[in-house]
Amino acid sequence: MEVHCEGCAGCCLDWRPLLDEGETDAGDRAVGRSIPESGSGAERTPIDDGYNFAALTRDEVRTFLERGAAAALTPRFWAVGEDEGVAVGDHRVAAVAGRPAFFVGLRKPPKPVAPFGREDATWLPTCVFLDPTTLQCRIHGTDRFPDECGVYPERNLALGAETECERVESAFGGERLLERSHDDADDLLFGPQAIGAKLFCHPRPDELEGLLDRLAAGELRPADRAECLAVAAASSPGTLAISENHYERGYERALESLEDVTPSDDGDATASDDEDAWVGPAIEEWERREASADGTTPTPSAARTVEEERGAPETPGWDALE
Numbered sequence: 001m002e003v004h005c006e007g008c009a010g011c012c013l014d015w016r017p018l019l020d021e022g023e024t025d026a027g028d029r030a031v032g033r034s035i036p037e038s039g040s041g042a043e044r045t046p047i048d049d050g051y052n053f054a055a056l057t058r059d060e061v062r063t064f065l066e067r068g069a070a071a072a073l074t075p076r077f078w079a080v081g082e083d084e085g086v087a088v089g090d091h092r093v094a095a096v097a098g099r100p101a102f103f104v105g106l107r108k109p110p111k112p113v114a115p116f117g118r119e120d121a122t123w124l125p126t127c128v129f130l131d132p133t134t135l136q137c138r139i140h141g142t143d144r145f146p147d148e149c150g151v152y153p154e155r156n157l158a159l160g161a162e163t164e165c166e167r168v169e170s171a172f173g174g175e176r177l178l179e180r181s182h183d184d185a186d187d188l189l190f191g192p193q194a195i196g197a198k199l200f201c202h203p204r205p206d207e208l209e210g211l212l213d214r215l216a217a218g219e220l221r222p223a224d225r226a227e228c229l230a231v232a233a234a235s236s237p238g239t240l241a242i243s244e245n246h247y248e249r250g251y252e253r254a255l256e257s258l259e260d261v262t263p264s265d266d267g268d269a270t271a272s273d274d275e276d277a278w279v280g281p282a283i284e285e286w287e288r289r290e291a292s293a294d295g296t297t298p299t300p301s302a303a304r305t306v307e308e309e310r311g312a313p314e315t316p317g318w319d320a321l322e
Contacts, residue, residue, distance in 0.1 A: 001153075001154055001157075001178075001179050001180070001181050001182060002178040002179045003153065003165055003176060003177055003178055004174075004175060004176050004178055005135075005176070006135075006318045007115060007116065007117055007135060008115055008116065008135065008165075008168060008176060009113070009115050009126075009127075009130055009135040009136075010115065010116070010164045010165070010167065010168040010176070011052055011149075011152055011153070011164040011165075012052070012126065012127040012130045012135075012137070013052075013108065013111075013113060013115065013124050013125060013126040013127060013130065014050075014051035014052065014108060014124055014125040014126075015115060015116070015124060015168075015171075016051065017122070017124060018115075018116070018118075018122065018124075018171075019171060044078040044079070044080055044094055045078060045079045046076055046077070046078055046079075047076070047077045047078065047079055047091065047093070047212060047215050047216050048074070048076060048077075048215055048216065048218070049218070050074070050076065050105070050108060050125070051108070051125065052164065053076055053103065053105045054105050054106060054146055054148040054149050054152070055076075055103040055104065055105055055148055055198050055199075056073070056103075056104050056105060056106075056146050056148065056198070056232075057146075057147060057197055057198050058196065058197055058198070058200075058232055058233065058235050058237065060144070060146055060147070061073065061104050061229060061232045061233050062233045062250070063143060063144055064144060064276070065229060065233060065250055065253045065254055065257070066253070067144065067274060067275045067276045068257040068260075068274020068275060068276050068277045068279075069144070069257070069274070069275075069276035069277075069279050070225060070226065070229055070253070070254040070255075070257045070258050070280075071107075071128075071225075071257065071258055071279045071280030071283055072106055072107055072128045072129070072276065072279045072283075073104055073105070073106065073107065073225065073229055074104070074105060074106070074107045074220065074225065075102045075103065075104055075215065075225070075228035075229075075232075076102055076103045076104075076105060077091075077093045077094070077100060077101070077102045077208075077212060077215065078093060078094040078101070079091060079092060079093060079094075080092055080093060080094050085100075086098055086099070086100060086205055088100060088205050088206075088208050088209055088212055089208075089209035089210075089212060089213065090213070091209075091212045091213075091216075093212070095201070095205075096195060096199070096201045096240070097201070097240060098205070099201035099202055099203055099205065099240060100201070100202045100205050100208055101199055101200070101201050101202075102199075102200055102201075102202065102228060102232075103198065103199065103200070104200065104228065104229065104232045106127050106128055106129065106146070107127075107128050107283065108125035108126055108127055108128065109125070109126065109128060109282075109283040109286045109287055110123045110124065110125060110126070110286055110287060110290035111123070111124065111126035111130070111132045111286055111300075111303070112132055112297045112298050112299065112300050112302060113126055113130075113132045113135065113300055114300060115135060116168065116172040116174075117172075117174075120297070121297045121298070121299055121300050122297055123290050123293065123297055128279055128282075128283060131303055131307070131312075131314075131315040132300035132301075132302075132303045133300045133301050133303050133304070133315075134315045134316075134317050134318065136315035136316070136317070136318075137149070137315070138307075138312055138313045138314075138315055139313070140315075144276070152164075153165055153177065154182040155182075157180055157182040158182045163177055165177035192238070193237075193238060195237075195238060195239065195240065196235040196236045196237045196238055196239050196240070196241070197235075197237035197238065200228075200231055200232045200235050201231075201235070201240050202228070202231050203231070203240070203242050207227070210224075211224045211227065211228075222255060222258035222259050223255065225254065225258060226250075226251050226254035226255040226258060227251065229250060229251075229254045230246075230247045230248075230250035230251035230254060231247065231250075232250075233246055233247070233249075233250035234246035234247035234250055257274060257277065257280070258280065260277070260280075277311065278307060278310035278311035278312045279312075281310055282306050282307045282310055282312065285306045286306060289302075289306070
């Protein structure tokens with residue numbers, strides 16, 4: 001299908017802060033679009049404050065772990081009503097057969113971006129793989145590019161749901177969704193077939209109490225991230241089974257890449273020679289810069305220093321695609 005993506009990336013960042021007060025409806029409608037169906041109609045709210053969450057499959061999680069990119073991934077759990085799910089400390093979360101259910105998706109660290117024709121850059125939560133300079137994906141066309149991203153916005157159209165293209169058009173004008181043709185939704189991972197393939201179920205709820213507190217506060221530790229990624233990598237599609245061998249290997253690999261970041265002589269973080277080892281140090285650098293920005297925002301070209309000089313693949317730019 002045909003969409004006009006140049007200068008947009010609305011599906012890859014959280015653009016809600018750009019809306020004027022009282023104009024948040026277009027953005028808020030997308031927050032929970034990845035919440036799994038329960039059949040009860042009860043509201044589910046992500047414990048984190050992430051936006052536009054693209055859920056990865058088990059095999060995609062394994063690929064990211066193999067490439068040393070555990071730092072790029074984050075879990076999503078959902079708060080539910082007191083008559084549903086399972087209690088974990090002060091949280092009551094969506095569950096399957098008493099096991100807390102979660103997705104794994106891509107993180108959105110703060111980056112200086114100027115989408116939708118804006119002249120000045122703004123710090124916005126932006127997909128770890130989005131190049132702020134071109135607003136293009138650094139892993140598009142590779143084996144790490146998530147299926148969920150590749151079928152958007154067609155998947156929303158197949159489900160009769162509003163697309164991010166339409167939300168951006170409504171909030172900022174212009175034409176983004178240029179046609180509405182799409183394939184059938186028969187192959188979507190919904191319902192029981194999603195379990196173990198995209199919807200993961202943690203077998204030890206009692207171990208998640210502190211983790212969920214830190215997730216809500218945006219303070220996940222490397223061990224927290226490794227725990228969820230290992231369970232996802234060890235899951236078996238269509239079942240609740242967890243492979244202990246895959247769990248141990250996934251946890252070790254995740255923690256290895258998450259902790260394999262050491263300060264260099266100039267104070268910057270460096271990492272191993274894994275293909276995506278630049279991800280963790282780049283996230284830390286963006287977070288450090290945003291925290292010390294004191295109301296200022298660098299130009300998007302700062303990504304050349306923060307990401308590309310650390311090994312991030314370059315993007316072609318839009319002229320190369322014409």
